[in-house]
Amino acid sequence: MKRCLARRKLDAGGGWDAAHLRRLALAVAAEPVCPYDDEVAVFVDAEQRGENARALYPRLWQHIQECTHCWQSYSLLKESLEIVE
Numbered sequence: 001m002k003r004c005l006a007r008r009k010l011d012a013g014g015g016w017d018a019a020h021l022r023r024l025a026l027a028v029a030a031e032p033v034c035p036y037d038d039e040v041a042v043f044v045d046a047e048q049r050g051e052n053a054r055a056l057y058p059r060l061w062q063h064i065q066e067c068t069h070c071w072q073s074y075s076l077l078k079e080s081l082e083i084v085e
């Protein structure tokens with residue numbers, strides 16, 4: 001008799017949470033680390049909550065657009081979150 005071990009290896013709770021994705025995205029984008037790096041995650045979090053992050057953090061938003069590193073982090077975070085939704 002064969003015991004079926006067909007237990008699919010899904011994460012408990014079945015999902016990638018934002019924190020996990022953030023670590024992943026930041027690891028991918030982790031080249032010269034910008035001091036604003038953590039702020040980018042805060043910014044994206046605010047957007048995810050439906051807040052007008054661009055109005056709340058105008059200077060940060062400006063920096064994100066000007067800083068290659070932060071823009072990359074921002075794009076990656078947005079991309080990964082869009083996949084989840």
Ligand SMILES: [Zn+2]
Nearest residue numbers: 034036067070
């Ligand atoms: Zn930056």
